[in-house]
Amino acid sequence: MRKAPLIGVMAVALAGCGMLPPITLPTGEARPSAAGRPSSPATPPPSPSPSPVPTAGVLTIADAKRAAAGWLATYNRTIRNRSWWNDPALIDKLFWDGTRHEAAIDRWAVEEDGDKSKIRKPIRLTGQTYYVPREQTMSDGQWFLLKATYAGQDRAHVLAFWRAEGGEFRLAAKTPLHYGRRMPEPQRDAEGYVTAMPGAIGRIVAQEYMVFWDYDIHEQEGRNGYRLAKDNYSRIAYRTVSKGIYMGYHSHSRPYGFRTTDGGSFHIFSLLNDPKSVTAVLTVGVSMRGNSKVIQETAGDWYS
Numbered sequence: 001m002r003k004a005p006l007i008g009v010m011a012v013a014l015a016g017c018g019m020l021p022p023i024t025l026p027t028g029e030a031r032p033s034a035a036g037r038p039s040s041p042a043t044p045p046p047s048p049s050p051s052p053v054p055t056a057g058v059l060t061i062a063d064a065k066r067a068a069a070g071w072l073a074t075y076n077r078t079i080r081n082r083s084w085w086n087d088p089a090l091i092d093k094l095f096w097d098g099t100r101h102e103a104a105i106d107r108w109a110v111e112e113d114g115d116k117s118k119i120r121k122p123i124r125l126t127g128q129t130y131y132v133p134r135e136q137t138m139s140d141g142q143w144f145l146l147k148a149t150y151a152g153q154d155r156a157h158v159l160a161f162w163r164a165e166g167g168e169f170r171l172a173a174k175t176p177l178h179y180g181r182r183m184p185e186p187q188r189d190a191e192g193y194v195t196a197m198p199g200a201i202g203r204i205v206a207q208e209y210m211v212f213w214d215y216d217i218h219e220q221e222g223r224n225g226y227r228l229a230k231d232n233y234s235r236i237a238y239r240t241v242s243k244g245i246y247m248g249y250h251s252h253s254r255p256y257g258f259r260t261t262d263g264g265s266f267h268i269f270s271l272l273n274d275p276k277s278v279t280a281v282l283t284v285g286v287s288m289r290g291n292s293k294v295i296q297e298t299a300g301d302w303y304s
Contacts, residue, residue, distance in 0.1 A: 061192055064132045064144040067161060067169040075171075076122040082110075096162050096170040097253035098270025101278040102303055124151035131186055131258055133196035141165055143172070143256045145268065147183055155179065158285050158299050160256045160268050173253060173268050175283040175301035178233055183298065184260040184287045194258040202255025202267040205286060205295060209234070209271055213282070214248035232297045234284065241302075249282065250274050264289040266298065280304040 075094055084090050085107040091100055109118040131145035141164040149156045153176075160173040177183065186194040208227055212234065228235045249271035257267035270283040285299030 058134065059132060059136065059142045059144065061130055061132045064130050064146070064161070065128075067144075067163075068128075068130075068146055068159075071161065071169055071171065072123055072125065079120045079122065082119065092170075093168065094170060096172040098173060098272060098281045098283055099171045101272060101281050104278060105281070105303060125149065126151055127156070129183075131194045132192075133258065134189060134191075134193035135196060137196040137199055138254075141167070145256060145258070156183075158183065158268055162254065162256070172256070173270050173283050175268065175285055175299040177285070177299045178297065181298045183285075184262075184264065184266050184289075186258045186266070187261055197257040197259055197265045197267065199255060199257075201265065202257045202269060203252070205267055205288075206252040206255055206269045206271070208295060209282075209284065209286075210249050210252060212238070213271065227293050227295045229294050229296050232295065233300050234282075234297055237302075248273070260287065260289075262290045264292065268299070 071094070078084050078090055078094060081090075085103040091103045095103060106118050106120065109115040125146075125148035128146060128148040131147070133144070136142050141162060143160060143162045146159045146161065147156050148159070155176040157174055157176045159171060161169045162172040163169040188194055212228060251272045253270040253272070255267045255269035257265055259265055264287060266285065266287045268283070268285040270281050272278050273280040281303040283299075283301045283303070284297055287296045287298050288294065289296070
């Protein structure tokens with residue numbers, strides 16, 4: 001995909017106050033890099049397990065709270081088994097999109113490299129804030145976001161939960177907020193529900209990140225084309241990261257996002273360096289203010 005039309009489409013979409021961009025992109029699939037390299041689907045098959053919360057109708061805030069509490073209980077119970085990452089059924093029960101690959105990276109680090117720091121610890125959350133869309137923008141399932149602080153840590157995290165139709169909620173993305181950054185305020189209705197952003201706009205933003213991080217074309221297209229703000233953390237880190245043994249990102253996960261009070265948007269998604277043999281997962285939370293086309297990085301976590 002050429003850079004120039006991508007930028008033009010994003011400009012039209014964001015200036016249109018919610019208009020869908022005039023392109024059709026597949027949802028939840030691996031994307032080719034800007035260099036045109038092939039990739040394979042990054043989205044795992046849906047879990048056959050039944051959902052404890054009905055999928056029909058509106059997902060309520062109370063539903064989301066119960067789903068998050070249930071997921072945390074299952075997660076904390078599952079990781080007591082130090083070899084849980086060798087059981088595909090357990091991985092599928094807990095994780096979706098980019099977070100599934102963290103289990104594979106953990107397994108490699110702990111069992112082959114002997115890095116005990118990669119052994120997961122139980123999660124305890126405080127100060128939860130839920131972002132539940134009144135109307136889901138994806139026809140094949142439901143999602144919600146949760147902002148909370150991990151007990152013992154000094155930064156809030158953003159967690160995205162997704163369930164396919166007939167499945168359980170699983171963790172689809174997670175990342176801490178950058179120091180000094182805050183979640184943008186969402187547009188909420190009288191009952192506290194947020195306004196979901198069209199997934200196509202989130203996919204355009206994710207493609208901007210893929211073009212930026214694709215090291216072999218960065219000099220030709222990234223320098224003048226990407227819309228990352230000058231103080232964007234990925235932009236600052238690029239020079240250091242690209243000096244090592246590094247591969248460009250070949251795909252991205254499904255983006256989840258809501259409209260903000262200033263008319264802008266917030267999205268969270270993950271980039272995968274290679275869906276077939278993932279060694280790095282970059283999850284970011286990004287926002288755009290009002291009609292601005294500049295991408296602000298609110299949160300980020302590079303897992304490798």
